[in-house]
Amino acid sequence: MRRRHLLPLLAAPLGTMIATAANASEPAITGHHPDEYPDVLDLRGTPTEARPPSDNPISVFADLGAWHAYALPAAPTEYGGFTGPLYIAEEYPWWLSKAFNRLTLADADNARPVELAADPAPRIHAHPGRLSQSFTVDGLRVELELRFASDRTAFVRARITNRGRETRRIRPSWGGSLLRHTADPVQSAPRLAGTASGVAVEFAEVRSTWSFFSTETMRFEVRHRDQVTTAVDGDAYTTSLSEPLRIGPGRTRELVWTESFTFTTADRERARKTSREVFDAPGRHTENSEKRWSTYLRRALHGVPADRRRPAVKAVQTLVTNWRGPAGRLKTGGITPSISYVWFAGGLWSWDSWKQAVAVARFDPELAASTVTTMFDHQRDDGMILDCVFYNDISDGGGNWNERNTKPPLAAWAVWEVYRHGHDRRWLSRMYPKLTAYHDWWYTARDHDGDGIAEYGATVDPGNATDEAVIEAAAWESGMDNAPRFDVDAGVTVLRNENADGELVGYSINQESVDLNSYLYAEKRLLARIARELGHGKDARRHENEAAPIAAHIREHMYDPAGGFFYDTDIVTKRPLTERGRGIEGAIPLWTGVADDGQAAAVRDALADPAQFATTVPFPTTSRDNPDFDPEAYWRGPVWLDQAYFAVAGLKRYGHHVEADALSARLLANADGMLTDQPIHENYNPLTGARLNAPNFSWSASAVLLLLRGE
Template sequence: MAVGFAPAADARPPDGDANGNLSSYATGTPSSYADVLDLQGVPASAQPGEFNPVNVFADRGAWHAYALPSAGDPSTYGGFTGPLHIAQEYPWWLSKSFSRIRLTEAGKALDLAARGTPRLTSLPGLLRQTYRLDGLRLTLELRFATDRTALVRARIHNTGHAPRTLAADWSGTLLRPEAAPERDAPALRATPRGVAVGFARVREKWDYLTAGTERFQVTHRAPVRTTVTGDTYRTDLAAPLSLAPGAARTLDWTESYTFTAAERAREAASVRRALTRPAAIAASGDARWRGYVASVTRGVPADRRRLAVKSLETLVTNWRSAAGRIRHDAISPSLSYKWFAGGVWAWDTWKQAVGTARFAPRLAQSQIRAMFDHQIRPTSATRPQDAGMIPDAVFYNNPADGGGNWNERNSKPPLAAWAVWEVYRHSGDRAFLREMYPKLAAYQSWWYRNRDHDRDGLAEYGATVDPANDSAEQRRLAAAWESGMDNAPRFDAGLGTSVVANRDASGTVTGYSLTQESVDLNAYLAADQGHLADVAGALGDTAGERRWRGRAAATHRAVRERMYAAEDGWFHDTALDSGERLTARGRGIEGAIPLWTGTASPAQAAAVRDKLTDPGEFATPVPFPTVARSSPHFAPQRYWRGPVWLDQAYFAQAGLRRYGYTAQARTLTDRLLTTAHGLSARSPVMENYDPLTGAPLNSPNFSWSAAVLLPMLAQD
């Protein structure tokens, strides 16, 4: 059973209502949450490209997803677009529409476009299509029954005055990749209850990964017959449908995507349950989504609730259940971007868990576990010196399995204790705190053991001893990645950034540090030490609480006294050798983190406030760019050199609120939400935005943006 999935109710609700809805869902969720995201579209080819132009829907951690057909293209009517499936790490379209239903009467196909454009609707937790025919109404609904299976229901309602006898069939065609060996991977075959697609083994590290055991399978509730011709199949309902006036029949089928034979064997029982009690499965899912929606809209102004629901849908679609080396349910950054679809990143996870905890605390716990599953142990055969470290990113495959995306060259900023504490605030689960406490402590220890070159209590971003970190430039690059702000000006080699080796007592190299101590890193460490004190206190460890509070106070004090430049009213990184504040590199949004963490003194916070509210600095048309507008390095569309990232915007506005600048925080936040393109419309939540124009940049349907929007909208 997938994380966050409530068991189906014992009572079986009616199949539908007089309006053709297959459940009472529409009356339980306000129609104002219909189509918060444009989910219509059909792919042109099997490979979506780096950025998939079709927004999709998934649920329960499934590794396949769907969209609605295009309203203006009748050839797509009768089926759901897709599925989009993840070949272990990369998304591919299996079909334009794998299961298109057709109704015939007296041997003649009924035209689904005869009475005009159908109503194509996405609602929280489901996709729906409604077709009005002469004397008939056809309603299709797709939900996910489990983390491997979608449940599709087709309800045919005789709205006329005469009895009708109909036949039904389904058809679909594979959308093959263009080049070998990917082209030859999928193969169709008929099954006794439908059709299946098997996949050959392909190990294209940067494009397509299958083990030869994956399968996509359609299973019908009613008896059917299937024939396969090349890449096309047709499944016919074995018996005709007889409908008296006013009567309705529902045809149910499942669409499952599994990776292994063991998964398939387990899923067979779930498919049987879904087809035995489809109405109960649908009702249970609808109730779960009503709870999700109620949670994310609580405390949110009415005019912002659609954005909250869009953020919710973004996070759930990017939810991936345990598979391969990902051992717990987690959330990927974006199913819409080739390189983000099949993996899990550390600091993405910390922020995503904070947002997810608002509607699904168990899922939030699970994604934190998904990263800590790979925390380096002292017994590690390859990197025992990194005991306690959390790798940057984990994927379905690690390097031993041929995966190229897995990354242990660096870690990511230490926000894990914040995430754990925020999840606890929503769940009240002390057992989770007990589980995580020693792991969080080990992660803190790693930072000071392997990333504090001069042992002065201020840490540096850096790189691990790793085959890929085989040169000074590669180590500098890994250290920039470790910050999460990959190409920020403060990490430019041309501005003097370099790396030095860190060694243990025996002289063995244990890792590398940048020649600068970073303000955001140390503010994050101070905050996490405070949260570790909170955890210790909640667990009754008074000595531990006292120890962590002392460490937090010392780290806050070091940042406050050594990283603030009074001459320009901003916090800066400092030079490792001299302690000089690196003001010549310009102001970056990282200098606002000490407000969010409560590190700054009141006078320092006032000075930072002045910069955050200055249109020539950080109060750009879309506020909180990653580099100040005044900086010579400001580039509004270059990743971490100017675009607005919503996580940093969240930290900045929350920092203003923390120090009492509530009105300014509200004004800037409202401007951001209004000016960032598409946030208040049906466009996807983006990775980042142009601070001058609001234009969307980089990955659509980006998880951490969606996650931090939830507390931002609730003004937490």
């Protein structure tokens, strides 16, 4: 017989359980308590198919790096359950169920159901760190709260309070059914199994490179604290509490269960341990979650005006939901671009990670450090950092893992910002040689003419076997995949880079990019700062000495004085490629401090010009007067918020605060849904403000947080 935990509690709202457990008063309104920010993001929805569309319209909540997530019920028929879960089948998101583990209640004396849908005003909310439902019906108050206890386990606390004058006997049960895909092998992969403590979903092995990965050890499991029995009928199940709850007048009884999604037997054992810990002290886990989220908000909202705190909280919630813990080839936890986009849910990109770490450092320096470290876990022997890494590498059959290129060098910025907020000197010391190896790699593999000015390019890789493939990888390496400056018909060609022994070490394209070399200039300055912090004076002087000629070159060769803007240059003539039109990369010399005051003023004029970059949502990636401008074509016009942040911060660096503040305010006001409960998107139409591409996009959330903080 299992130990019983159904102890009577005094009736109290679920939101006050922390205070009850700690024998303390309710938290005061502070401006950073989770209770103050309900529904900053609309999380209501019910899936109809197992496979979500590429851009999932249902936003979800996850925490602590979990690989499964939940939403709130959209229909009364789903009350008592949390939508989903959405689980990541190693690399791809799938819905397990509409609401896999839905609580239902019945009067044990007359078998009459307690209809939660009969409550005319249910309270169903998402607060930072938790989802909750509350119903007052049939003389009862029923409250459910879902939080996460680890990167594999969520837990739910359900409290049933008798508001009447007579003792009630209530029989709880839980049920749900699988959402099956329409075609094999995925259709046959999941199967239900009853367990001694609840129910599990087991999986057959499927290795479908572009849609679904599972092994026979992958498992979703619900464990109940109290004795239950489970009956499985095909794709549906019912779990029942062994004995009804006896609830006296004004008294409360609590049910606790966990929901774990695991990949390996070791994962499963850790999840069992977590479940036992939750069952022994659910109040402590609730309190830890609440304290952590209060700390997140207190730190993140520093400097954010009161009327802009909700979108800032939305940004934090977006970043935390996209956090994935260690799994598969990912040795360290990191932040994916978006759990809501099929290709972005299960992998980590390098320059995404750098930008995300900078924002996350403001509220969780340890997570920010992990976000950086996870990319360096896969640093190659030659120093290069990969473009993106996933649960599966190429040898595992993974198709998304990419070593054909790297991404722009912002790693030193990320490391310095993480250190500045986290003060972990040992971590900084570990990262410094890795950073210098990566930085030096650019000059051995991407400086075709050896002049200290680098080019975007590609690696020696089977995927880069043709010139077309190399140019594609070089554009990916810039991060601006289809920007007009990388069009083949604009004159882009491929150059072979060889070492002193004549061995091919990589490829470059025939232009030296202004953003790349501005980033490398900033990296040298930051490496010098890190070296000085660590007591490496000789290194610091070397980095500073190498930075100066890069800045001089950019000012002299990459700036067009006739037009007052920065451009990429031809590798041979060093002539600015003005005929390819203006792009937002021309603002990067302001962000890095390369431009002189006159150049910065000229760029300011372009950024503030409605015919160029001061569009309805400012800072399109291609100037509005560029012949190749297209407001919905990825990097040929849409506004990307990281580039908007760089432009705003660059203007401020040169004292142009009026323009910076006005353009930033216009962006936040005109980007659709930014100040409401809609998701933060990958990019925005600069003319209409319409949301484009992936919802709940991490680096956009990072930029929003930095902009709202006035940084």
